[in-house]
Amino acid sequence: MVKVELKDVTKFYGKIRGVENIDLSIDDGEYLAVLGPTGSGKTSTMYLLAGLLKPSSGSIHFDQTDVTKTPAEDREVGFVFEEYNLFPRMLVEENVLFGPVVKDLDIPESKLIAKELFTLLNIAGKEKNLPDEISGGQKQRVALARAIVSNAKLLVMDDPLRALDAKIREILQVELRKLVKDLGLTCIHATHDTHEAMRVADRIAVFKDGKIVQIGSPEEVYNHPNSLYVADFLGENTTIKGKISEKKNDCYFKTEDGLEFKIETSLNDGEEAIALVPSELLDVFDVSERKNINYDNILEGKVLKSKCIGEFNEIEIKLNNTIFKAKDLIGKNIPLKKGSTVLIATDKDDYRIFPQKEEIENEK
Amino acid sequence: MSDIRFQHVTKIFGRKVEAVKDLSFIINDGEYVSLIGPSGCGKTTALRLLAGTILPTKGQIFFDDKHMENVSIQDRNIGFVFQHFAIFPHMTVWENVAYGPTVRGRHKKDIESLVENALKSVQISSKAELYPPTLSAPDWQKTALARVLASEARILLLDEPLGALDQKIREEFQVFLRDLVKREKLTAIHVTHDQAEALTISDKVAVMNKGELIQLGSPTDLIYNPNHIFTSFFVGESDFLEGVVINDEEKESEVKIGQSIIRTHNTGVSKGKRVAVAVRREFFQLEKITKDADKITNNYINGTIIQDQFLGLLRRVRVRLENQQIIEAKIHAKYPIHFNENESVKVGFDSSLSRCFDYPKEGIIAALEM
Amino acid sequence: MDLEDKKLDAEVKMRRTLLAAERWLSKKGVLSVGKVFTVGIFILLVLGPILYLLLQIIISWDDINSTVFNDPILGNEAFLMMMRSIGLSLKIAAIVTVFDIIVGVPIAWILARYNFRGKNILDTLVDMPMAVPTSALGFSIYLFWGTNNGISKLFNSEVGLVSQGTLLIILAHVAFTFPYVTRSIKGIISDLDLNLEKAGRTLGASPFTIARMISLPLVKEGLLAGIVLAFTRSLGETGATLIVSGVYQTAPVVIVSWMKGLKIPTTAFLAFMLIIISLTLLTLVRLFARKVGLPWNKVFPRFERKLSSKPVTRTRDGVSLFLFLIFVFVPALFVIVFLFQWWGGSPFSGDPQAGMIYQVFQAPDQKITDITNALVTSIEIALIVTLINVIIATPMAFFISKMKNKKLKGFLDLLIDIPLVIPSSALGFSIFFLWGSNGMHILSPGFMMIIVAHVSFTYSYCVRPLIGSFDAIPTMYDEAATSFGASKFTAFRKVTFPFLKSGLIAAAIMTFTRSMSETGATIICMGVERTIPVLLVDFFEASTFPAAAFAATILIVISFLLLLLLRFFSRRKRNE
Incomplete structure (x- = not known):
């Protein structure tokens, strides 16, 4: 429900490069995969989008608004982490309602949305469990529900399926894309797995050493790699x-x-x-x-x-x-x-x- | 030399957590066997039972017809290889490898020759005098393997031995590991969550779920001849078509799915039963409905295309069948025909490649979702 | 060649004998005997005196009844005095704990989360009051607040700013109890998964809301444990309190003074009451820490956002650091300044006989000999105590760490903590009571009895970190070791023990430090020999402040060095 733009964004950690001169535009309702090996700047990009990091230079825009200086808690970005990051001492339901509670949203309404999401994601009935009591795949589904219920306009996922077994990963890839498309969300999904990127995304941005080397539809990028690096990484x-x-x-x-x-x-x-x-x-x-x-x-x-x-x-x-x-x-x-x-x-x-x-x- | 036999082995943790249920199987001497299954399926418990770090609640374990109940870990002749290596960081590679024979009180000369041979076998002799923290993960795992060899273990127990390695190195190590086991004539039991690894490395693969052994067979057996709905689901990808058996002949059964009737390999499911016909996604054949006669198969259901997705290595085509079930066919990347959304197609498959199972009471998703 | 072979044979033979011996020791029966023995020693040395005291209270109830409640002359005056002193102690402990939280929690947060130059120094300084003997600390604080040498100079006042009494006791207690709060949560805070906080922020929570709703519940148990320690330490502290209390008598001070007057039954009853209070607190917190809810789930986004703003957090950090400096750091080390002020003579009159040099080295009573003797005694005792405790605590720590029965493990864990929370003077008294002339009559007050007392009260300080060390060793090493044919003992010697070295050294230094600095129990169990913290109290009571300052400075320097050593080894342990 939002168009996202990164304009010449650079992030350095001291002397170490996170990302450099990233120009990226994601359309309203588009599903973009950010693909690259460890250390290519994927996580930095996700954190910059969510406001968990501030860029060293450049600006980030949601629709026409400059959000570069907006702190994470005000960005309305739903973030899904690689390691789920469910709050350990809260029930699944409390986890999902954390966003609405701290934002002082309408709780009964949020509960209804949560309930629908739980059904969509096949985790209905787990509301009263603690995070420790459910499987990895279910945890990531809860984390996804939590990110969406908090009124997110943009869904940012940092290698969300990495910690899961191949089997459940395959199932969740299909679920993820379906959910994002059904809800009409704009979504950015970082992954190191080519197959996953091609499975979920409308477009793929291939990262190398903090820069985007190629961006395009899965077919374009795969069939017409513009460099040895891209060809090597994808196929x-x-x-x-x-x-x-x-x-x-x-x-x-x-x-x-x-x-x-x-x-x-x-x-x-x-x-x-x-x-x-x-x-x-x-x-x-x-x-x-x-x-x-x-x-x-x-x-x-x-x-x-x-x-x-x-x-x-x-x-x-x-x-x-x-x-x-x-x-x-x-x-x-x-x-x-x-x-x-x-x-x-x-x-x-x-x-x-x-x-x-x-x-x-x-x-x- | 070392057949391994499980007889009705059950392990209960606490009061009622059944980690392993009535497990019976035989592993022959010199076989490389992998255990696979979803997390919590009992594969690690089975490995620990073999090692003797835990004892069965019920049932017996035999090594060469010798009952293992009162044989402690150190006397089982096993070698354990861990995911996180468990290399003793305060000892050199040499000392690590010498550990087994040293604590068994072997003569110094024997120790030396055992260690030298083991180091040579895993090609790490040049690093013998180094301390583990200065080495890389693959070298740690080599050291761990050498340590097992030097302790003269006949049975190798591997608990996710490649889990902490990078993908590329992992593939090299699979070959290395299998060669080593075959050369040293060991029996290996290998727990992994990676089925490609299991299928690549093993003579036989045991599929486990919820503490039970589902199927033990060669890699091709598991793919082409699954004998349980869980094997179909867990090894590779299959779709499950719901239907009712309307005719069962000696080799093939006829199953009514929606309005269509298809033929499937007869797996002993009787007439009138509600069944799930399992078809591997690679085995689906798609054909546009044209006026021409059937080209590929006459065993098909009609459907409409949802999406034809390009995935590089292959394409996946999602189809809504006429009974509203959604299936996904995997087709060759170079397959010349492309499918458009809402196009009508025939979804066919070779009856001998499909399997027919009792429909699970709780429904397919509930029965198989993890 | 032949000789070499023989040598080799001998080596193999020796190794085989050792392995066989270890195999025998690893037998189930032998191991069980070992376990029983370990727990037995723990009960005899550590719990025995307390149990004996409780038993005697019941057995000789009549005796106590007549002295405490129905004394022919004083009536229940003794009981009333007990209640007054306990009341005062509880009140002080409560106020002290509140201050500890106010100062301790933000400092823990600063140490765990911020990176700044000098962080290591601050970290060491925060730990210091735990290592420095409380009598030295109390003395220094008294000099700073209570005499005209310290803070009053700023105000040009002729007398001390704070006179001996409740307020000074509180000031002293805050100084050495707040590190317990800081210590108990600093580790947990730095281990908290930062990603949880990031998750919270992307869901729209401000840092304050996150700290309150996500971090605090995870730190809660550690914080409660720290609070109990701080509270009970304040409740039971003797050394510093003797110096700063003046006429106000807290319960531990009363124990010491009654002991001096040999009022055994009343002392026994007061010690009993203190022990019961401490144990009740410990048990309650252990049982309910997990269950204590933080009911405040309502969020005030705007208000909490304001609390998270930079100016507010900066002020908070600044204030807590300022409080630390002014209430802990400067007063605790003021004694060194005082020593230099009074080095060669009085800074007021210039009289050399009032100076440290004269008092310590030149005066006819030769205080330097007393100081040297006391120092030697202290070190001897500390060394012996450390040796004993390392020997008896290692198997216990191993046993507890490997225990599978969770309930029993929890119970033993609780028992281990007992010496940590009960007032050392009460513990000292119960040891005197059990081993001395009123009980078994095996020891009389003096060197040996001090050792027994110190073993008993430093036991927890030795076992606790060792349990941590054992827990930190991944079980896979143990499994690997045994799967290659090592017996349990062999595996321990060859694999577990090398992992333990730094942890063991750290535990030993901790034990040594605690033994060096103990006052309360020592006063009760000593004969004619003095340990150096007790000597300091004597000097103070004799009003020879410069000499006392000299002794205190020596103690502070020693503890500081020990602390640096401890940090070195703990850090090495962590790196391993």
Whole structure:
């Protein structure tokens, strides 16, 4: 119910950088995921939005109002923490009503809202429990209800699912998005997990070292990463080094061990490059299928490892000296045999090509 | 050498908290077994029962047909590896590893050769003289493993051994750990909350819930042949279609779901029963309804698309079936067809890949929600 | 080569013997005997005297009845006097506790939450009154407030600002009891999860509202424990009170003076009453601390926001620091200033015979010999007491820390605290009563009896931190140790003990410090030997203030050094 804008926001802790020159605009009712590794400035950004930190420079606006100097208690931001932070000596119900009580809101009305939220979040009946008596997933649902009941216009979540088991995380991702969209809230959700970001958000902002490196819809960011860093962070890739070589009108990527792939790139002939191919885009076929398939690149390799790890079969295939990792959704067929010869099939637009100098930058 | 057998083992904490209920299973010598389940399912309790740090309230535990009731921890020939390593910070790596044989009163020469071999086996010999606080987490865990090897344990008990490591290192360590166990011919029991880890590392996986053993089987067994609704739910992701059995033949049953009739693998559920048909989300096949004849399968229900979500590694398509139930299909990232909101589709699946379970009395959500 | 092998064999043999011995000691039966023995010693040394006193009160009720209530000459005058003194003590303790909270809580908050230069120094200074003998402290405070050497100089007054009596007692007691309040909550406040407060703020609560509704309930139990300690310490304090009370007699002072007059039955009854009051308080707080609700759930957002504003919080911090300086810090160390004023002679008349040098080193009574002797006695006693207590307290702490039965654990925990809360003069009296000529007749007042008394009352100071140390060692180490085949004793020696070193040293220093500074029990249990805090009281009573100041300064310096040592080891313990 609010449009959020960060204008050139910088936060330093002494000499340590939290975030630097963040420009970010979140539309009313938009669900934005802030994605990045530990130390990339996600938490700083969340705290700045909530008013738990003051920026060293720059300003923050909710709708047209400058809230840079507004303290946390007056911002009407619902905050959900990684570790729930439920008040330990209060009942679940008292926790949820804490906001309305300290803000002197209409308590009976808040109780009604809380009751509805509890039903929506599958935690009805837990009102009289202490936080210690409910599971982690339920705690985070309570924390979510608590943040919303306090009259929040903006929901800010700092890696809210990190402490939970994979199973419950998966369930809550769906619940979270549904709730936020049903209530029409503006929401900013920090996470270190690409899958989670893509699952919940309308747009993703990728952070690196306190700066935003790319922002866009999940599909844009994933399919068209603007840097090696983004490609590396978002996807599970096979990384290969080589050189660009142009023949006629086609572009090829040549590795030292003699592999050659047709690719698409804006890099020039002879330039040293890195190619990334996401593991789900590597298609693997039995040798007998060669005639039935139509790809830009079809090469033969040997299966090093093949294992079912739940939703995917994970396959490692060796071509010359390069090991390719493929991930294939499980299906009717039981995974391939170790040691067998298979075909690896890719199209030219499956490769993400970056100049090698980016790798050196990344390692800094 | 060391078969492990649980016979009707129950452990009750306090007056009535049943941490483990009537647990019976056999782990063969040299097997790598993982225990998985939601928190509080009793997996850690089972591990502690094996270690002997707690004793069963009822039932017996045998190692090679030897009853363990009066065998104390130090005489069980087990090695415990902890999530937070439990490396003694005031001893060097070498002293840590030597701890087991030293307190067992081994001869000094034996101790030396045991320690050297153990250190070599986990590739940490070069750091033998260092103190743990100067090392990194992976080295601590290596030290812990060497310590277990040097104590000549035959059974390795691992309590979330990789839980405190970063994701990348964790994946490397999974391979390392399995290789080590196989090379040293140990029996390993590994508790983890990470099912991908369990499926990657183990010969067999035991799924536990509410103190009970649900299923013990190979990773592929758990995926392709779940024999309990909880396995379907907990390992990977499945949707559960509610229906009533209207026909049961030898191999397949027919289940009426809403207005449609679908076929499913017969798991011994009898005619007239209310059932939940479990289908893995990867096994759903989607097809736009066109005038053409059925292409993919003739085993389907009609539905309308809610959302076709791009997730990089895969796509997830949410569909509202004609009985108003919502399911989610996982489809290949490269699948050429895209679905639009409100589009009508057929949701099909291979009958042999579905499983049919009694419908839980308290409802699916209540029965399976954690 | 052969020789080397033999050496190795010998080493293995020795290790095996040790392991076998430890294995034997780890047997269930042996361990149970050990536990019984540990608890037995605790009961005999620490609880025995108190129980004996209670028993004797019942057995010789007739005797007490006739002396306390129906004395042929005085009637129930003795009882009335008891009631008066207890009433005075309770009144003082209550006022003191209120002041302690006003000064102690904000300082705890400042120490736990703010980072500023000199924080460490302030932290040490706050602890100091706990380590310095109360008689030295009382004397210093008396000099500051009650004589014309101290504060009155500011007002150009010829006499002291505050004369001996209730007000001076309160001033003295606040100085050494408020650290109990500060100490008991400082740790808890700095351990509070800051994220809870952040959560509260994002929900719209002002810092004051958060402190009241979220932090306070979490600190509550610690605060109540600190309040009980402060209250009972004030109720039972002897050393400083002897100096600052003048004609006003608090209950512990009455015990000492009746003891000097050998009025055994009346003393016994008064000691009994004091013990009962302290125990009741301790038990009540232990039982109900968790249940005490903070009923005030109504919030006044605007008002509380004002209370949270910078000017208000700054004023609060400033005022509490000012109170600390003016009521604790300056008076407590004033004795050093006094010593230098009176170094070579009286600052008023210039008379060298009134100066410290003459009184201590040159006067015919050779006070320096007394001081040296007393110092040696004090150190001897403290060393022996520390040794004994470390030996008997370590197994007890281990036992309590590992205990699984929660109710029994809670009960033992309560018993451990008893010596902490009962007035030391009452404790001293009950020890005299049990071991001396009126009871078992094993000891007569003197060196040995002081040791028994000190062991008894420093026991808690030794056990308490050790329990904490044991609790802080993660159980996984113990499990790891035993899973590799170590018996319980071996595991203790090789794994637990190394973790404990710093904790043990810290506990030992604490015990040593307490023993060095005790007055009340010592006065009752001593023979001709003096410990240095008692000698200080003697000097004071003989009005040789500069000599007393000399002794007090020595005590303050020693305690200060011990305190620094203690902090060093506690910090090391935390880092481990």
